Amino acid sequence: MPDTPAPVLGMIxxxxxxxxxxxxxxEILLLESLGFKIHIFSMRQPREAFCHExxxxxxxxxxxxxxxxxAPLPRLxxxxxxxxxxxPAPMRQALQTALRRFLRTRRSATLKHLLQAGYLVDRLxxxxxxxxxxxxxxxxxxxxxxxxxRLSGLxxxxxAHAKDIYTTDPRQLREKIGLARFVVTCxxxxxxxxxxxxxxxxxxxxxxxxxxxxLFAHDGRGGQTEPPAPPFRLLTVxxxxxxxxxxxxxxxxxxxxxxxxxLRHTLIGDGEDRKPILALxxxxxxxADTEWLGTLPHETVLAHYRRSHLFVLGCEVAPSxxxxxxxxxxxxxxxxxxxxxxxxxxxxxxxxxxxxSGLLVPPGDPAALxxxxxxxxxxxxxxxxxIRTARERVQAGFDNRILTRRLAEVxxxxxxxxxxxxxxxx
Numbered sequence: 526m527p528d529t530p531a532p533v534l535g536m537i538x539x540x541x542x543x544x545x546x547x548x549x550x551x552e553i554l555l556l557e558s559l560g561f562k563i564h565i566f567s568m569r570q571p572r573e574a575f576c577h578e579x580x581x582x583x584x585x586x587x588x589x590x591x592x593x594x595x596a597p598l599p600r601l602x603x604x605x606x607x608x609x610x611x612x613p614a615p616m617r618q619a620l621q622t623a624l625r626r627f628l629r630t631r632r633s634a635t636l637k638h639l640l641q642a643g644y645l646v647d648r649l650x651x652x653x654x655x656x657x658x659x660x661x662x663x664x665x666x667x668x669x670x671x672x673x674x675r676l677s678g679l680x681x682x683x684x685a686h687a688k689d690i691y692t693t694d695p696r697q698l699r700e701k702i703g704l705a706r707f708v709v710t711c712x713x714x715x716x717x718x719x720x721x722x723x724x725x726x727x728x729x730x731x732x733x734x735x736x737x738x739x740l741f742a743h744d745g746r747g748g749q750t751e752p753p754a755p756p757f758r759l760l761t762v763x764x765x766x767x768x769x770x771x772x773x774x775x776x777x778x779x780x781x782x783x784x785x786x787x788l789r790h791t792l793i794g795d796g797e798d799r800k801p802i803l804a805l806x807x808x809x810x811x812x813a814d815t816e817w818l819g820t821l822p823h824e825t826v827l828a829h830y831r832r833s834h835l836f837v838l839g840c841e842v843a844p845s846x847x848x849x850x851x852x853x854x855x856x857x858x859x860x861x862x863x864x865x866x867x868x869x870x871x872x873x874x875x876x877x878x879x880x881x882s883g884l885l886v887p888p889g890d891p892a893a894l895x896x897x898x899x900x901x902x903x904x905x906x907x908x909x910x911x912i913r914t915a916r917e918r919v920q921a922g923f924d925n926r927i928l929t930r931r932l933a934e935v936x937x938x939x940x941x942x943x944x945x946x947x948x949x950x951x
Contacts, residue, residue, distance in 0.1 A: 533562045534936070535655035537645075537666045537673075540569035541587060542580045544820050545764055548711075548734040548853055548925075549661050550580050555929035557584055561936070564653050566590060566645055568666060579737075588649050590669070594637045605643025608676050619675040626668075629696050638665060642672030650677060657681070657706075657940045663689040667701050680706040682939060687871070688768075690715055691846040695722055702727050707939040709932065712850045712872030728939070732932050735925030736856045740823065741830075743862035743916055752905050753834035755787035759898070760833035760863065762826060762854040765796030768847045770839025770868060772805055776891035777839070779809045781899060790815045791829060830861040835901055840870045841888035851876050856923050859883070859915035864908055866897045876923070880907075882915040 534556075542550055553563055563585040569592050591597035609616040619639060627635040650673075658673055660666035663685040674681040682705050690698070690710070699722045702708055707728045710716050716731040723729060759778070763769040771792075778790055792802075792815065806815055821829075830836075836858035842848045848871045855876060858865050865883040867873050877883040884901055886893035901908055 531560075531562050531654070532656040532940075533564050533654035534940070535564050535566060535650070535653065535658045535679075536585070537566045537658060537660040537670045538568065539662055539666050540572060541565055541567040542571055544822070546661075547579075547823070548736075550583060551737065551925055552734070552929060552932065553585060554579055554583050555926060556933060556936075559929065559933045561933070562654070564588070564655055566649060566669075568592065568641065568669065586653075590641045590644060590649075594633070594640070598640075601640035601644050604647035605640050607647045608643050612676065615676050615678065619672050622675060623672065626697060626700070630694055634665065635668070638668040639672045641669050642676055645669065645673050646676045650679075655679065657936075659683065659936075662686055663698055663701060664693050667705075671701055671704055674704070680940070682706045682708065684709040684711070685715060685719060686711055687715070687850040688847040690718060691842075691848055698722055699724075702729070707935065709935060710850075713875055714872035715850060730935050732935065733851065733923055733928055734853060735923040735928040736853055736860060736919070737926075738860055738920055738924045741827070741857045741860040743860065743912075752908075753902055757786065757788040757902050758832055758834045759788055759790040760793070760829055760836050760858070761790070761838060762793045762829075762836075762857075763838060763852070764794050765792075765798045765802050766847075767798060767843035767845070768840060768849055770841040770888060771798070771802050773839035773841070773868075773889055773891050773894055774837055775802075775805055775809055775811060775815075777837075777894035777898060778811060778814070780891060780895040782811070782814060784895075784899070786899065786902075788814060791833070792817045793819070793821050793826060793829065795820045826857075827861070830858060830863055833858075833863050835898060836863045836865045837894070837898055838865070838867045839888065839894060840868045840873060842870065849873070855883075856919050860919040862912050862916060864901045864911045864915065866894065866901060868894075876918070878914075878918070881911070882918045883911055 557563060565585045565587040567587060567589050570589060591601055623635050623639045658670045658679055658681040660670035660683040663683055667683040670681040670683060685708060702723045705727055709730045709732055710719060711734050713731050716729055719729050761774060781788060806812055840849045851872045855865055855867060865877060867877055867885055868888040869885045870888050877885055879885040884897040886897050
């Protein structure tokens with residue numbers, strides 16, 4: 526008997542690769558080490574000119590869908606019409622679903638997602654070996670997965686993260702949950718929200734992303750080994766966007782400077798709020814005390830962790846409803862031995878236990894944030910306890926190798942035909 530080809534997991538992503546979504550590339554790499562064969566379908570081309578070193582080790586084939594609607598419309602219509610000719614009943618079902626979803630939101634993106642699904646099913650799925658579709662993020666990637674499932678008959682599932690959950694129309698999200706084979710999300714906070722939306726029939730699993738604890742490891746070097754001395758070196762790694770609460774961080778830094786603390790703050794990251802954030806730094810008179818370095822690869826960020834006395838993040842719920850889950854940068858800092866000050870938002874308390882593995886303050890409160898930062902810089906017994914407990918917390922509950930094994934079992938349970946891991950995996 527000839528060998529049966531291994532089934533392939535079709536992974537639909539918003540963009541690949543992306544510096545800010547390293548947790549996805551790490552997941553793919555670890556799933557491959559567990560014996561999964563993956564084919565990536567990306568809705569957008571890379572937006573950065575570089576990527577993390579680990580991306581280069583991913584073996585999955587990558588195909589890119591047409592990004593926009595107008596310019597590639599002839600191609601999109603051609604491939605979708607071919608699907609309609611071969612499978613008229615599934616196409617009618619997909620069109621009914623698209624009409625229902627459009628009437629809820631009046632968004633033209635629904636048509637684009639249907640046509641992208643038609644392109645995917647006709648142009649990319651044949652001979653790919655894909656037997657299941659899984660989307661990362663509950664908004665547009667899952668919309669494409671839903672329509673591709675309708676057109677192809679393949680089951681789909683999705684991972685819901687943060688913004689995609691809380692800025693999506695609840696009616697649209699409820700429908701996606703009901704049609705999916707299973708749902709994965711990365712925090713208990715998210716899972717409770719999704720369960721409230723669901724009818725209880727679709728399994729919803731909470732599996733943290735975690736980090737590579739071998740890469741982000743405290744090696745006894747850097748600013749954490751001795752009691753810090755002025756100028757204190759503070760670090761923030763974040764997208765420059767509303768939910769990160771960067772104005773609160775900079776107002777807190779101004780308070781610390783007014784209290785006579787000598788400090789140097791480094792901001793790593795970029796985003797749509799770059800101009801107002803940099804303007805705020807100038808308005809607060811902090812230009813000489815801060816530096817903005819833009820987006821950097823992990824290998825460079827590691828050096829900044831090692832030099833830092835404190836990591837600070839001011840997460841909050843944005844006016845749009847957008848919010849973080851558990852920012853991976855908090856895990857990275859804690860694993861590297863950098864004490865963290867953050868806010869009591871979303872699932873952050875699932876990681877940072879106030880007074881034990883870090884300090885938490887209410888969002889949007891610069892005075893409270895400044896007090897917590899000063900405390901972790903000057904209270905040496907607390908600082909030593911927080912550094913030790915935080916590292917233990919990450920190692921015990923957020924090692925991505927262990928968490929990906931759990932995710933693999935979810936896939937194997939929810940998807941027929943996926944085999945066991947090879948000997949020595951992970």
